Amino acid sequence: MRAVTLDLDGLDAEAVEAACFEAGAYAVVLTDQRDDAILEPKPGEIRLWPATRLQAIFPDDFASVEKLDVLAERLGCERSSLSVEDVEERVWEREWLKDFKPMRFGDRLWICPSHAEVNEPEAIVVRLDPGLAFGTGTHPTTRLCLEYLDTRAARRAREADRIVDFGCGSGVLAIAALRLQPAARAFVHDIDPQALIATVDNARANDVDQRIESFVEAVDLSTRLRQQGGAELVLANILSGPLCELAPQLTALLAPGGEIVLAGLLDEQAEDVITAYAPAISLTRWRNLEGWSCLSGRLA
Template sequence: MPWIQLQIPADPDNADQLEDLLMEMGAEAVSMEDAADQPLYEPDPGTTPLWHQTRVTGLFDSRHDIDQLCSDIKDAWHQQTQQSLPDIDVTLVEDRDWEREWMEDFRPIQFGRRLWIVPSWHQPPDPEAANLSLDPGLAFGTGTHPTTALCLEWLDGQDVSGQRVIDYGCGSGILGLAALLLGADHVTGVDTDPQALEASRENARRNDVDQNRLDLYLPEEEPDRVADVMLANILAQPLIGLASHLAGKVKPGGHLVLSGILSSQAREVMAAYEPWFVMDEPEQREEWTRLTGRRHDG
């Protein structure tokens, strides 16, 4: 049976209300997606992240009269908001196994030589590799964004055996868990969002990580610890503000890895860390940059 797919542009202030309206009008399913290729990062506590340009999609039974359905949705929206609804894009789509089709979009990804990120429904392509099992998520990342990929590739190229790692802004735990699978002794994960910490815990359980090798904290609870490697995949301005704090968490001779930085911001971030680190040349992918450095011995 074919379906009627309605797609409507929205902004973060009205996307949830539009989703509710489509469900009230009989949608079998409603989803939201990015309409402008804008990456999402860890949200502030208690918030639900949405893109600046969001597309709300409703899937309706094909027995609806399309013209009447669109008219009813526009009328209901005007009654609720006193605003006109943008044009509705209408498509007839064939019946498919939507869940299976979505799953097929996500396949194992290799980073460097040893490290793979593997969706839970796939078998690892290389059973002898470091295989991190993760499922795709909205805000916390599964390695497909350049900022995360650059960090994973750096980890794969290092010998982190026996080292202690801090993953600042840990989100799903992807970087810290990858470090553990590559031989790190212990990871401390820090994030402002309790949901991110729970996601990290769940992913650690999924990957049979010994709970004694991973500690997770909100920033205000972070212990006074130093590490051999500091990973921070957040954003440029927070990284600049946190420079002295993060530097103080790295042992003399230890490594610093920063990401979530636009290429145009790289030099400003580097300058913030140069009092403590010998910084390497930036590594760029698309418009994003990874910065690395080595803590002064003195």
């Protein structure tokens, strides 16, 4: 068989998929080029990653220059943008999972797709299949937050902490925190209701859904946290602009002595974020990775 791969780069995914099938493709798979989560679609809605890669599986004889020229014309791209390779015959609807391996974050935390196993006796495993509503964890900002949670759990594993995941997306941070701390509870917020649906579904798959509360309105989250006495940990892996704008709101979610972890900002943006949270919280650079910073601090 022949696998033809194309980075969509703005091309209409449905049109490209249809053109591949018209050209004789056995199967078409769409995957993420980067580490962007996309959330469960609303009825009738199709969502794709900002950077989407398409792979189409064709018969063995689909390798001639003429056939590739025709396919490129149908797809609306240059033939040079099509990558062709020989592949073995296999179950293609599951083939896309092979590229996603268990990933380790810190000493004990692992993110693992359902088809794989982690052979580490002390491993704390979060089961998530890559794809819709899941960032693979390879992006530096996600990795930094997950490593922070693993490090923190070494001293807080038995604590009944209240943990906030603000802008939860797929919920991977909240779920990881709950897996690392069996007595903790998580409070998640996202302005997209579909993100909350995805988070709860992923929490259920990891048997932590009974310890998670979701809020589409930030004011409802704030009210709930005030009733609970505040959070011992607030996580926000968003962008530097919103992190600065939300400084009073995120600070108000904390219990006295509570920790805050901020990510999603470039190294050169760190000082602006640090300034936005002063003097209530003295943020420091916990760690940086590939040009991205993770800040942490504690409410006095």
